[in-house]
Amino acid sequence: MSGDRPALDAVPAEPVLPPRSRGVIALDPDACTSCMVCARECPDWCIHITSHTEAYVVEGSARPRQRQVLDRFAIDYALCLWCGICVEVCPFDALRWAPDHDYAAFDVRDLVHEKDRLAGWLPEREDEGCTDTSSTG
Amino acid sequence: MAEGMTAAPRVEAALSGLGASVSEEFGSTVADVPRGKWAQALGRLREACGLDWFDWLSAVDEMDRPEPGIRLVCRAQSAADQSGVLVRTLLPADDLRAATATGVWAGACWHERETAEMFGVHFEGAASHDPLLLPAGFDGRPLRKDFGLAARAERPWPGAVEPGSATLGRRRPPGLPAAPP
Numbered sequence: 001m002s003g004d005r006p007a008l009d010a011v012p013a014e015p016v017l018p019p020r021s022r023g024v025i026a027l028d029p030d031a032c033t034s035c036m037v038c039a040r041e042c043p044d045w046c047i048h049i050t051s052h053t054e055a056y057v058v059e060g061s062a063r064p065r066q067r068q069v070l071d072r073f074a075i076d077y078a079l080c081l082w083c084g085i086c087v088e089v090c091p092f093d094a095l096r097w098a099p100d101h102d103y104a105a106f107d108v109r110d111l112v113h114e115k116d117r118l119a120g121w122l123p124e125r126e127d128e129g130c131t132d133t134s135s136t137g
Numbered sequence: 138m139a140e141g142m143t144a145a146p147r148v149e150a151a152l153s154g155l156g157a158s159v160s161e162e163f164g165s166t167v168a169d170v171p172r173g174k175w176a177q178a179l180g181r182l183r184e185a186c187g188l189d190w191f192d193w194l195s196a197v198d199e200m201d202r203p204e205p206g207i208r209l210v211c212r213a214q215s216a217a218d219q220s221g222v223l224v225r226t227l228l229p230a231d232d233l234r235a236a237t238a239t240g241v242w243a244g245a246c247w248h249e250r251e252t253a254e255m256f257g258v259h260f261e262g263a264a265s266h267d268p269l270l271l272p273a274g275f276d277g278r279p280l281r282k283d284f285g286l287a288a289r290a291e292r293p294w295p296g297a298v299e300p301g302s303a304t305l306g307r308r309r310p311p312g313l314p315a316a317p318p
Contacts, residue, residue, distance in 0.1 A: 033300075040296035045310075048295045050303035068301045 015101075022082045023101035024113075026121035027073055031094035034068040038086035038095060046079035047086060048072065075118060077103070078111040098123050142166045143186045143220040151185035152178055167223045175226050176236035176262075179211065182222055183241050188213035191242035192221065194249060196256045198282045205230040207256050211238060211245075228258060237263040255280035282312075289313055 017023070034051035050072040055064040087095045098121045105111050113121075145166050149159045155178050157170040170178040182188050192212040199208050206227045214221030228235055237260040238245040249260045250269040257278040260266070268275065277284050294310040 036296060036298060036300050039298070040308075040310075042296070045289075045292065045295055050298060051301055052303065053301035066301075071303065 017099050017101075020097065021099040021101070022084060022097055023099040024077075024097075024103060024121045025075060025080070025082075025084075025087060025118070026096050026098040026123065027075075027115065027118035028094045028096070028122060029070055029073065029115055029119050031092045032070050032073060033092055033094075034070050035091065037089050037091060041085050041089045043083065043085065044079045044081055046076040048074045048076070070115070073115040073118060074112050076112045078108050096122065143188070143215070143222045147186055148182065148222055151181045155181070162223075165221075165223050167225065169225050169227075172226045172228055172235060175209065175224075176238055176240060179213070179224060179238050179241045182224065183213065186220075186222060187215040187217065188222060190214050190216040191238075191244045194238060194245050194252060196252050196258060196280075198256065198280065199227070200230055200282060207233055207258055209235055209252070209258065213242065233257055234259045234261055236261050239263060254278070257281065285313070 034049055036049060039047040039049050049070070051068045051070050053066050054069045055066050057064045084097065087097055100121055103111075103113075142161070142164065143166050145159050145161055148166055148168050149157075152159065152168055152170065155170055155174040157168050157174070157178060159166065159168050161167065168178065168182070190213060192214055194209070194211040197208045197210060199206055204227065206229045208225055208227050211224045212221055213224070226235065233256070235258060237249060239249065239260075240262070246263070246265065247269060249258075249263055250265060250267060252258050253260060253263075253266050254268045254271050254275075255278060271279070289310070290313075293305055294308075296310060297305040297308045299306045299308070
């Protein structure tokens with residue numbers, strides 16, 4: 001692997017990612033309220049959300065309250081242009097940038113990441129994600 | 138002054154007498170010139186500021202602004218020190234004509250052909266107005282804001298689903314003409 005292919009050898013085996021890399025958009029399903037803001041702001045129409053309403057009882061409250069329960073949340077990475085508008089507009093920080101980038105697929109349908117897969121992209125540590133502030137000053 | 142900028146006073150001197158206004162925006166020297174002086178201004182900038190490398194030319198649809206029109210934008214820079222200038226001019230909505238820049242940089246030809254087909258700008262004196270990217274006989278100006286995208290008309294908008302629902306509601310996507318009754 002050396003000598004005759006210097007250009008290839010110069011490519012690091014592990015990529016060196018800059019801070020705040022826009023690799024993939026991760027979803028925190030527990031934070032999502034199915035408010036639809038991201039799906040409506042998305043310029044590529046690549047976010048699909050369905051939800052249903054569920055009543056729940058709060059002790060001391062006269063009537064049951066209602067909340068949205070997320071059924072489906074999917075991002076079609078075949079259409080996504082990584083603009084990050086959905087991450088910016090989410091009122092509950094349910095969408096976050098994660099540095100993972102190696103999710104190319106042989107079948108275009110495998111680029112539709114459903115809720116569970118999106119949740120799996122959540123950075124394990126906060127500092128793996130987009131919390132770098134070194135260039136915002 | 139940011140790296141990659143031709144100094145504003147130098148640009149002002151090069152364009153003196155042409156009615157240009159020079160400013161600095163987002164780390165770039167920007168010259169707004171009157172439409173009638175477009176090619177002349179570009180030629181002077183090339184000579185006086187050494188802008189021997191044509192970067193790009195395109196346009197912005199400003200038909201929805203108080204002064205409606207298509208704004209031509211061109212950037213050129215010096216190959217020697219990478220300093221450059223962004224040059225703009227506004228073509229009024231009812232008269233989308235400008236002089237060709239191919240006399241200044243021959244390489245502007247492709248960019249002008251693309252700008253012509255995408256925005257409907259006519260470049261006077263250009264050697265060719267043949268479509269560059271669109272098929273022959275294509276009707277419409279795809280980069281104009283009033284151009285309807287067929288895919289947007291056919292595909293249901295995911296944002297039409299209301300919270301707590303799984304079916305499309307009546308909400309219409311922004312930026313599209315209203316649904317036919």
